[in-house]
Amino acid sequence: NAKASGRGRFTTFGVHMDVIIRERAEIERDLHAALTKTGQFHVLYQPKYRARTGDLISVEALVRWYHPTRGCLSPTFFIPIAEEAGLIKALGRYVLEEACKAAAKWQIGSVAVNVSPIQWRNPGFASEVEATLEATGLDPHRLELEITETAWMDGTSTCIANIRALRDLGVAIALDDFGTGFSTFGRLHDTEVDHIKIDKSFIDGLGKSRGDEAIVQAIVDMAHAKGLKTTAEGVQTQEQSAFLTEIGCDELQGFLFSEPVSVRDIDKLLADGGQRARPQS
Numbered sequence: 001n002a003k004a005s006g007r008g009r010f011t012t013f014g015v016h017m018d019v020i021i022r023e024r025a026e027i028e029r030d031l032h033a034a035l036t037k038t039g040q041f042h043v044l045y046q047p048k049y050r051a052r053t054g055d056l057i058s059v060e061a062l063v064r065w066y067h068p069t070r071g072c073l074s075p076t077f078f079i080p081i082a083e084e085a086g087l088i089k090a091l092g093r094y095v096l097e098e099a100c101k102a103a104a105k106w107q108i109g110s111v112a113v114n115v116s117p118i119q120w121r122n123p124g125f126a127s128e129v130e131a132t133l134e135a136t137g138l139d140p141h142r143l144e145l146e147i148t149e150t151a152w153m154d155g156t157s158t159c160i161a162n163i164r165a166l167r168d169l170g171v172a173i174a175l176d177d178f179g180t181g182f183s184t185f186g187r188l189h190d191t192e193v194d195h196i197k198i199d200k201s202f203i204d205g206l207g208k209s210r211g212d213e214a215i216v217q218a219i220v221d222m223a224h225a226k227g228l229k230t231t232a233e234g235v236q237t238q239e240q241s242a243f244l245t246e247i248g249c250d251e252l253q254g255f256l257f258s259e260p261v262s263v264r265d266i267d268k269l270l271a272d273g274g275q276r277a278r279p280q281s
């Protein structure tokens with residue numbers, strides 16, 4: 001009887017709760033399977049251009065999951081599930097290996113890889129990266145690893161030790177989604193990072209919000225004062241691009257220039273000289 005009323009309470013959430021739980025278990029099971037087979041995960045690369053010259057200088061690796069029945073799934077959907085299911089280390093290793101293999105074949109430029117807070121907290125992470133660099137022959141100076149501002153702020157000692165070990169190897173560290181985490185202008189002089197990626201939410205405001213323009217300008221100035229490079233993510237308009245170039249932001253990334261594309265497309269861009277279309281004046 002108690003059981004029956006328990007069930008009754010459960011169904012007051014509606015059938016939906018049930019469906020969500022079942023779907024979630026299915027996704028987890030499929031993630032497991034996808035990690036042992038090959039061919040379902042693909043790494044795409046989004047170009048980053050030097051603002052002043054328009055040179056292609058780096059790409060960011062972004063993973064996609066081509067699910068056999070659900071189609072192409074976004075990392076914002078499956079990365080959190082992989083993290084909770086204990087699968088992010090395996091997935092992260094796959095992305096890192098693919099990205100290093102691809103970049104080792106390119107004559108120029110660096111590759112940036114997103115790293116989950118769970119990977120940063122793994123004591124073996126730095127030596128795993130070192131082994132991957134050796135196996136693929138990629139120069140450590142051509143690898144950049146991204147940590148979100150939030151993960152960096154509550155960085156554990158293990159996370160910090162990983163960052164130090166990697167920077168000693170020559171790997172660059174970028175603070176991702178900067179500006180969303182109420183940090184850290186103060187902590188930045190510890191210089192445990194090389195690079196700041198200004199979050200898209202601020203870039204969206206350029207040309208619309210004086211406040212966002214002031215914030216972006218302040219981030220760029222502060223970063224430069226500390227010797228850090230800046231990248232704007234999510235650049236979508238010519239106006240944003242011009243503003244960012246004007247205030248001295250170093251690198252631009254966004255749909256205005258390119259969406260994330262296949263490794264073959266990057267090969268072609270590089271063969272064509274690695275220049276973005278010149279901004280119209």
Ligand code: C2E
Nearest residue numbers: 062063075076079095114115116234235236253254255256
């Ligand atoms: P992120 O690292 O901040 O990556 C930037 C995201 O913004 C990418 O979404 C990119 O496609 C998107 N983007 C770039 N330019 C524009 C633009 O102009 N307009 C709009 N609307 N979007 C733009 P994506 O590929 O869906 O990735 C989402 C997030 O998933 C990433 O955000 C990152 O946090 C995470 N992620 C992706 N790949 C990996 C991975 O291999 N490992 C881990 N741990 N996380 C990953």
Ligand code: MG
Nearest residue numbers: 060114146176
């Ligand atoms: Mg990123």
Ligand code: MG
Nearest residue numbers: 176177197233
């Ligand atoms: Mg980002």
Ligand code: MG
Nearest residue numbers: 177199200233
């Ligand atoms: Mg982001």
